[in-house]
Amino acid sequence: MAYKVLVLEDNELLLETYEDFLSLHGCNVSLASNVEVAYELCFKTKFDIYLLDVKLPTSSGFEFLKLLRDSNDTTPAIFITSFSDKESLKEGFLSGADDYIKKPFDLEELWFRIEANIIRYRGNIDKTITINDDFMLNVDRKNLTCRGKDIVLNLKDFELLHLFLINRSQVVTKEMIEDRLWGVNEQPNSGSIRVYVNNLKKIFGKEAISNIRSIGYRFEI
Numbered sequence: 001m002a003y004k005v006l007v008l009e010d011n012e013l014l015l016e017t018y019e020d021f022l023s024l025h026g027c028n029v030s031l032a033s034n035v036e037v038a039y040e041l042c043f044k045t046k047f048d049i050y051l052l053d054v055k056l057p058t059s060s061g062f063e064f065l066k067l068l069r070d071s072n073d074t075t076p077a078i079f080i081t082s083f084s085d086k087e088s089l090k091e092g093f094l095s096g097a098d099d100y101i102k103k104p105f106d107l108e109e110l111w112f113r114i115e116a117n118i119i120r121y122r123g124n125i126d127k128t129i130t131i132n133d134d135f136m137l138n139v140d141r142k143n144l145t146c147r148g149k150d151i152v153l154n155l156k157d158f159e160l161l162h163l164f165l166i167n168r169s170q171v172v173t174k175e176m177i178e179d180r181l182w183g184v185n186e187q188p189n190s191g192s193i194r195v196y197v198n199n200l201k202k203i204f205g206k207e208a209i210s211n212i213r214s215i216g217y218r219f220e221i
Helices: 014-024 037-042 061-070 086-094 107-122 157-164 174-183 192-203
Strands: 004-008 026-032 048-052 076-081 099-102 128-130 134-137 143-146 147-151 171-173 209-212 215-220
Touching: 004 014, 004 037, 014 026, 014 107, 014 174, 014 209, 026 037, 037 061, 037 157, 048 107, 061 076, 076 107, 086 171, 086 209, 099 107, 134 147, 134 157, 157 174, 157 192, 157 215, 171 174, 192 209
Parallel strands: 004 026, 004 048, 048 076, 076 099
Antiparallel strands: 128 134, 134 143, 143 147, 171 215, 209 215
16 A cells, blocks of 8 residues: 655755655655644645654744644654754754654665554554545444444445545445455455445445546545
């Protein structure tokens, strides 16, 4: 699954380095050279991790992250900075950082830290997935709610919806669906897949799921 990464850095050459390196690892990278652009990107996209410089033209990375944390944004954040004094380190963590890397740094080490922070975050968050303002999926209880009211889902509908959500906005192939919905000793049924997809469309609307011809489906919400 491709990680969505926001990089906030005012050094244009370093921005290009981040973009090239992270793209090689399959990430979707959004770049910002100031906090104003970064804020706008955060409002539009749910990122998997933030990579933040500290010293910026109009504000600091510390102030940027603190504002995000004050608005209940818990996305993992790594500061990458030339500041090496203990006071800066302390301020970085107090502003809500999950990790702190001092420049110059090794790109592969950065990648290890990115993966570790995302995996740890995903393991610690509540097993409830917010679909939109109305719908929430409780993974542990295997139930869907709309504005707090339960919606009946059979197990296959639930498993398909969960698969769509953990691959949101990406194509889910028929093979992925078959592996998720049927056990080793069960025979997959393409006709049944269409039934389960239509069951979800009845709940979320026809436009919620796109049919990618001969490949699979994509959940658009």
